[in-house]
Amino acid sequence: MAAHRLVRRRPVAARAALSAFSLVVLAAGTTGAVLGHDDPAAAGQNLALTARPGADRADRGETRASMGEGAPVPVAADLAAVQAAAVKSAAVKAAAAKAAAAKKAAAKKAAAAKATAARKAAAVPASCSGYSGNQRIACSLLPSFGFSTSEMASLVPMWTKESGWNQRALNAGSGAYGIPQALPGSKMASAGSDWATSAKTQIRWGLGYIRSTYGSPSQAWSFWQSNGWY
Numbered sequence: 001m002a003a004h005r006l007v008r009r010r011p012v013a014a015r016a017a018l019s020a021f022s023l024v025v026l027a028a029g030t031t032g033a034v035l036g037h038d039d040p041a042a043a044g045q046n047l048a049l050t051a052r053p054g055a056d057r058a059d060r061g062e063t064r065a066s067m068g069e070g071a072p073v074p075v076a077a078d079l080a081a082v083q084a085a086a087v088k089s090a091a092v093k094a095a096a097a098k099a100a101a102a103k104k105a106a107a108k109k110a111a112a113a114k115a116t117a118a119r120k121a122a123a124v125p126a127s128c129s130g131y132s133g134n135q136r137i138a139c140s141l142l143p144s145f146g147f148s149t150s151e152m153a154s155l156v157p158m159w160t161k162e163s164g165w166n167q168r169a170l171n172a173g174s175g176a177y178g179i180p181q182a183l184p185g186s187k188m189a190s191a192g193s194d195w196a197t198s199a200k201t202q203i204r205w206g207l208g209y210i211r212s213t214y215g216s217p218s219q220a221w222s223f224w225q226s227n228g229w230y
Contacts, residue, residue, distance in 0.1 A: 125149050134165045134179060134199045138207070141200075145207045147216060154221035158230065159206070167199040180206025 127149040128139035138159075139152050162181045163169035170177050170185075177185025178195070179202045188195035191205035207217075214220035214230065224230040 128152075134167065134203070137200050138203045141203055141207060142217075145211055147207070147211075151217040154216075154218040158217070158221045158224050161224070165199075167197065167202050178202040178206075180209065182206070182209075 124140040131139045163179050176183040182188050188205040192201035210220045220230045
């Protein structure tokens with residue numbers, strides 16, 4: 001009788017378990033998971049991470065955001081509000097600068113007016129305090145022509161007879177005009193373009209005429225008394 005070789009067959013259940021284990025090993029090799037971990041929970045976590053390939057990238061993005069990398073981009077409404085605030089601030093600064101400049105200009109103008117008034121007050125000699133109006137103007141101008149204020153004793157009666165110290169006095173017969181009765185009146189333009197209305201311009205011209213023609217108001221008055229004109 002021929003000898004028969006005894007072949008032992010693995011149970012079907014064992015082969016099925018082996019096949020399942022092979023699939024797990026194959027899957028672990030493909031995804032990079034490490035098998036053989038003693039802790040089943042850790043193994044489960046490895047499998048969970050393997051199943052979520054984008055999870056670590058999302059976590060890294062959240063970490064960067066929490067560390068302050070980058071700032072939120074303002075929306076259009078926020079940009080408009082920032083621009084409006086900047087425009088308003090610039091307008092406020094411009095208004096403040098304009099007000100300060102106006103205040104400075106006003107202070108400068110007031111100081112100039114005060115200085116002018118002081119110069120005018122200083123230009124009038126104390127001896128002229130007894131005169132007013134156009135006569136006071138004439139008294140204050142006498143020293144600038146080299147005359148003493150005492151010459152007013154001759155100048156006042158002479159120009160009172162000529163024009164009554166009226167800068168608009170007109171002699172209808174001769175055409176003489178103004179306080180000194182210049183003939184014609186346009187001669188006084190050499191003292192200023194406002195000769196027809198300005199008492200000061202007319203007095204300056206008249207004193208210049210007296211100095212060049214007679215030497216002094218007292219000498220002009222003496223001539224006038226003898227001739228009725230000067």
